[in-house]
Amino acid sequence: MLLQQLINGLTLGGVYAIIALGYTMVYGILELINFAHGEIYMLGAYLGIIFLGIFTSLGLTAANFPLALLLTVLMTVLFCSAYGFTMEKVAYKPLRNAPRLSPLISAIGVSIFLQNYVMLTQGATDKVFPYRYGETHIRFLSVDLTALQAAIIITSALLMTGLHLFQKTRMGKAMRATAQDKTMAALVGINVDTIISMTFIIGAGLAAVAGIMVASYYGIVNYSIGYMAGIKAFTAAVLGGIGSIPGAMLGGILLGLIESIGAAYISSEYKDVYAFIVLLIILLIRPSGILGGYSEEKV
Amino acid sequence: MFVLEARELTKHFGGLKALEAVSFKVKEGAIHSIIGPNGAGKTTLFNCLTGVTRPTRGSIHFSGQEISRLQPHEVAELGIARTFQNIRLFPEMTVMENVMVAQHTRTKYGLLSAVLRGSSFMSKERAVREKGFEYLELMGLEDHAEALAGNLPYGSQRRLEIARALATEPKIILLDEPTAGMNPMETLEVMDLIRKVKGLGKTVILIEHDMKLVMGISEWILVLDHGVGIAEGSPEEVRNDPLVIEAYLGRETTH
Amino acid sequence: MKGVVQDQARSSRKSIAQRARESAGRSVMLRSFFIAAWAALLFLPFHGIRSALVLFAGIFAGLPVMQSAMRLGGPGEWMQRLPGFRAFTLRSFPFLRTSALPVFLLALFVLPFTLKDYYLDVLVMSGIYMLLALGLNVIVGFTGLLNLGFAAFYAIGAYTYALLNTKFGLGFWPSLPLSAVAATLSGLLLAVPALRLRGDYLAIVTLGFGEILRIVLNNWDSLTNGPNGISGIAPPFLFGISLGSLNFYYYLVLGLVLLSVLIIRRVKSSRVGRAWIAIRENEIAASSVGVNVTRYKLYAFAFGTFWAGIAGALFAAKMRFVSPESFTFMESVFILSMVILGGIGNIYGALAGAFILVLLPEALRDVQMYRMLLLGAGLVLLMIFRPQGILGGRKGVRIRG
Numbered sequence: 001m002l003l004q005q006l007i008n009g010l011t012l013g014g015v016y017a018i019i020a021l022g023y024t025m026v027y028g029i030l031e032l033i034n035f036a037h038g039e040i041y042m043l044g045a046y047l048g049i050i051f052l053g054i055f056t057s058l059g060l061t062a063a064n065f066p067l068a069l070l071l072t073v074l075m076t077v078l079f080c081s082a083y084g085f086t087m088e089k090v091a092y093k094p095l096r097n098a099p100r101l102s103p104l105i106s107a108i109g110v111s112i113f114l115q116n117y118v119m120l121t122q123g124a125t126d127k128v129f130p131y132r133y134g135e136t137h138i139r140f141l142s143v144d145l146t147a148l149q150a151a152i153i154i155t156s157a158l159l160m161t162g163l164h165l166f167q168k169t170r171m172g173k174a175m176r177a178t179a180q181d182k183t184m185a186a187l188v189g190i191n192v193d194t195i196i197s198m199t200f201i202i203g204a205g206l207a208a209v210a211g212i213m214v215a216s217y218y219g220i221v222n223y224s225i226g227y228m229a230g231i232k233a234f235t236a237a238v239l240g241g242i243g244s245i246p247g248a249m250l251g252g253i254l255l256g257l258i259e260s261i262g263a264a265y266i267s268s269e270y271k272d273v274y275a276f277i278v279l280l281i282i283l284l285i286r287p288s289g290i291l292g293g294y295s296e297e298k299v
Numbered sequence: 300m301f302v303l304e305a306r307e308l309t310k311h312f313g314g315l316k317a318l319e320a321v322s323f324k325v326k327e328g329a330i331h332s333i334i335g336p337n338g339a340g341k342t343t344l345f346n347c348l349t350g351v352t353r354p355t356r357g358s359i360h361f362s363g364q365e366i367s368r369l370q371p372h373e374v375a376e377l378g379i380a381r382t383f384q385n386i387r388l389f390p391e392m393t394v395m396e397n398v399m400v401a402q403h404t405r406t407k408y409g410l411l412s413a414v415l416r417g418s419s420f421m422s423k424e425r426a427v428r429e430k431g432f433e434y435l436e437l438m439g440l441e442d443h444a445e446a447l448a449g450n451l452p453y454g455s456q457r458r459l460e461i462a463r464a465l466a467t468e469p470k471i472i473l474l475d476e477p478t479a480g481m482n483p484m485e486t487l488e489v490m491d492l493i494r495k496v497k498g499l500g501k502t503v504i505l506i507e508h509d510m511k512l513v514m515g516i517s518e519w520i521l522v523l524d525h526g527v528g529i530a531e532g533s534p535e536e537v538r539n540d541p542l543v544i545e546a547y548l549g550r551e552t553t554h
Numbered sequence: 555m556k557g558v559v560q561d562q563a564r565s566s567r568k569s570i571a572q573r574a575r576e577s578a579g580r581s582v583m584l585r586s587f588f589i590a591a592w593a594a595l596l597f598l599p600f601h602g603i604r605s606a607l608v609l610f611a612g613i614f615a616g617l618p619v620m621q622s623a624m625r626l627g628g629p630g631e632w633m634q635r636l637p638g639f640r641a642f643t644l645r646s647f648p649f650l651r652t653s654a655l656p657v658f659l660l661a662l663f664v665l666p667f668t669l670k671d672y673y674l675d676v677l678v679m680s681g682i683y684m685l686l687a688l689g690l691n692v693i694v695g696f697t698g699l700l701n702l703g704f705a706a707f708y709a710i711g712a713y714t715y716a717l718l719n720t721k722f723g724l725g726f727w728p729s730l731p732l733s734a735v736a737a738t739l740s741g742l743l744l745a746v747p748a749l750r751l752r753g754d755y756l757a758i759v760t761l762g763f764g765e766i767l768r769i770v771l772n773n774w775d776s777l778t779n780g781p782n783g784i785s786g787i788a789p790p791f792l793f794g795i796s797l798g799s800l801n802f803y804y805y806l807v808l809g810l811v812l813l814s815v816l817i818i819r820r821v822k823s824s825r826v827g828r829a830w831i832a833i834r835e836n837e838i839a840a841s842s843v844g845v846n847v848t849r850y851k852l853y854a855f856a857f858g859t860f861w862a863g864i865a866g867a868l869f870a871a872k873m874r875f876v877s878p879e880s881f882t883f884m885e886s887v888f889i890l891s892m893v894i895l896g897g898i899g900n901i902y903g904a905l906a907g908a909f910i911l912v913l914l915p916e917a918l919r920d921v922q923m924y925r926m927l928l929l930g931a932g933l934v935l936l937m938i939f940r941p942q943g944i945l946g947g948r949k950g951v952r953i954r955g
């Protein structure tokens with residue numbers, strides 16, 4: 001039973017971690033809580049349904065499902081990255097020198113806009129993921145998990161590893177330098193604008209994958225899922241130490257575990273409260289998170 | 300005789316030793332200066348004295364009290380005021396309001412009397428305004444009382460910082476590079492203002508880069524270098540100190 | 555310069571200015587094309603090919619027009635060029651100034667006799683939102699603390715009256731101050747630990763508090779009746795007479811709004827208000843001139859949430875019904891938008907913001923559906939082009955940290 005919950009928690013946590021990465025990368029560079037990041041994840045879930053629908057109507061899904069799924073993921077990632085890129089250019093870039101709360105309010109505006117845009121174009125009711133897959137059960141060390149759960153856990157792990165490796169590349173190093181000191185980074189010849197755009201593109205791409213994974217896992221999506229998932233992923237990022245990429249991974253997985261164990265052993269009605277309580281406790285006890293450092297403000 | 304004393308004051312930022320066991324005593328009613336090259340720890344010293352940062356070690360004694368663990372507002376209430384090297388006015392408040400806020404701890408009334416506006420409230424408010432005006436006059440800002448502080452020219456903003464610090468009615472006033480960015484004319488004016496402040500019976504501690512200026516105005520000087528107090532004493536003593544000459548000449552050549 | 559002259563000599567047919575104009579025209583065309591194509595691409599999955607093409611055509615044609623309009627200045631300047639837009643302060647409303655004030659107030663008092671119930675109802679609602687916006691303005695506008703969970707305190711006010719009335723039979727008048735106190739206390743309860751946090755973290759904590767409260771209201775069936783809410787709440791009574799009429803609520807709300815404006819104005823121009831604004835302007839400087847920053851932030855929270863409690867009790871009495879649905883995160887954002895739209899930190903801005911955001915959707919029935927969509931886009935545009943709001947509060951949302 002506990003082991004079973006751990007698997008469920010790990011599945012959920014992997015998804016949170018993937019979304020949390022986007023929060024943490026943007027925060028690391030812009031010190032902005034990109035409130036609309038959860039909506040990118042929601043858009044990803046919808047785009048997954050839309051593209052898989054298109055490939056189904058083209059007969060591709062029936063002919064070769066893995067290929068159809070792969071293309072769906074690819075298209076979704078491309079579009080979400082475009083949304084992330086555009087979001088930054090339109091709503092945040094003009095506010096880069098504005099007082100700090102302005103971009104946060106702008107982000108809230110983007111979030112509301114995207115939610116309502118999807119509600120108006122796709123309807124307020126739940127949408128069903130058109131294709132069920134990965135439902136074969138696997139028995140693994142006396143736990144029972146579906147192939148899809150295993151795939152989600154593995155994909156999350158792969159994406160995290162990928163991002164970790166990316167950090168070692170030239171672009172990744174430039175990104176970390178920019179996060180540490182934008183002025184210095186610009187002085188040594190890093191194009192800060194490009195780096196910021198890349199951050200949004202990568203973060204949105206990751207969120208897109210998370211969106212498809214969740215849409216397949218639960219089978220239904222709704223225009224409002226981005227808000228809650230966004231808050232939880234943000235909690236995960238803060239839990240691990242915002243700005244820290246390993247922190248986001250750790251925080252996501254921890255939060256997933258807390259939630260599924262809380263839902264199983266305390267009360268499932270209050271499932272969504274646990275994230276907030278964890279967030280409040282963490283911020284009040286250790287605002288810098290588990291892996292975050294501490295720095296004193298210069299006067 | 301001594302109003303303020305720091306003992307073995309130390310502040311580390313991670314591995315960086317911004318202050319290392321600095322001790323000194325401040326004489327009542329005199330002008331003191333703290334000098335030293337960039338990054339010597341002068342501002343950090345002010346931050347420790349005013350409760351803005353907590354020293355890693357050491358103690359600060361002021362009017363018979365250990366104040367190194369106090370909050371900035373408590374230190375201000377006890378009677379230490381300061382200005383900031385990078386100007387920190389309240390830009391969207393008027394010049395007058397800036398000096399009115401500074402009297403916060405010297406006028407006490409609660410929310411209720413602010414709402415009811417009885418005669419005691421009105422007279423207190425009037426007094427705050429009149430006092431504020433006096434400090435503005437002293438700094439030559441009376442004509443701009445109703446301007447937004449953020450719209451003042453640079454030099455006036457620096458003088459407003461001094462007026463605001465004075466308005467807290469301190470015993471000691473700490474001035475962090477009050478002439479930074481000023482032309483020679485303005486600098487001389489500010490030096491005169493500092494003498495005026497001393498004339499009000501205030502004890503002054505001044506941070507200044509310019510050796511010559513400091514020599515003319517201060518009765519006692521502390522020289523910091525890399526967080527360490529390398530010399531202290533009268534201008535004469537400090538001027539001839541070989542360590543100081545080295546620290547300053549060393550710096551001069553890098554420019 | 556020399557190069558230019560040679561260039562000119564070489565081109566016998568076209569003047570330089572003409573060529574520059576043409577190449578600028580081409581680059582505008584190209585830019586418009588790319589922007590239109592990009593936008594169409596982004597809309598493609600959700601709208602289908604046909605709408606995307608329409609969008610493309612629209613933007614491609616519209617953008618150069620807009621750009622030439624903008625050449626008269628960026629949109630921000632452009633908006634300010636609208637007559638009177640820049641000098642939109644209290645002084646722009648002569649009817650609100652001293653001599654005309656009695657006339658204006660009199661007009662407010664006779665309004666119910668001339669208005670249809672429907673309009674009166676809208677006015678009552680906008681009055682309730684004015685109280686909310688005024689309260690939030692103290693926290694966000696004066697003190698610079700972003701609160702994203704203000705609806706929670708509204709909810710606490712509303713549920714306090716709802717519960718006191720339906721469970722203990724307590725009337726509206728004794729409940730009104732109790733609702734305010736309950737909201738104030740919960741404001742303090744949240745603020746005491748949360749105020750140590752940096753600005754944007756504080757925002758998220760207040761959001762979290764709002765969500766927790768809403769989820770609890772939704773699930774604590776035995777007390778709150780869950781999502782079904784509490785109905786049968788009594789209207790106010792005076793000497794045994796029910797005061798449940800719309801006219802009465804109008805006067806009650808009007809009286810409370812006027813009272814709150816008077817009180818908040820007075821507090822703003824006292825040492826308390828000055829301390830709040832100093833904290834907003836520069837927290838370190840504020841503490842260095844003797845303001846106990848933590849304590850005054852607490853005061854701001856307590857004082858701001860007080861008005862949310864009052865508004866909540868009014869809402870519960872007027873609707874005779876409360877449910878968690880009325881106190882979502884969107885509600886908090888809605889109230890915040892009023893403060894921002896009006897001009898953050900500006901008391902009359904908060905009034906104007908509440909008035910506009912309640913009235914506008916009613917006036918534009920056809921776009922009701924797009925209300926939230928427009929609100930979202932509006933927030934972004936406001937932050938970019940006019941962060942100081944319509945009545946020109948501060949230049950933007952400054953916070954500590």
Ligand SMILES: Nc1ncnc2c1ncn2[C@@H]1O[C@H](COP(=O)(O)OP(=O)(O)OP(=O)(O)O)[C@@H](O)[C@H]1O
Binds near residue numbers: 296338340
């Ligand atoms: N909050 C902080 N965190 C980390 N390091 C700090 C902090 N504040 C100051 N420092 C460091 O401490 C050292 C001393 O700084 P300080 O500002 O006190 O120097 P200063 O003597 O005032 O120099 P200047 O003449 O440039 O004003 C510097 O190396 C500075 O970078």
Ligand SMILES: [Mg+2]
Binds near residue numbers: 341
């Ligand atoms: Mg300094």
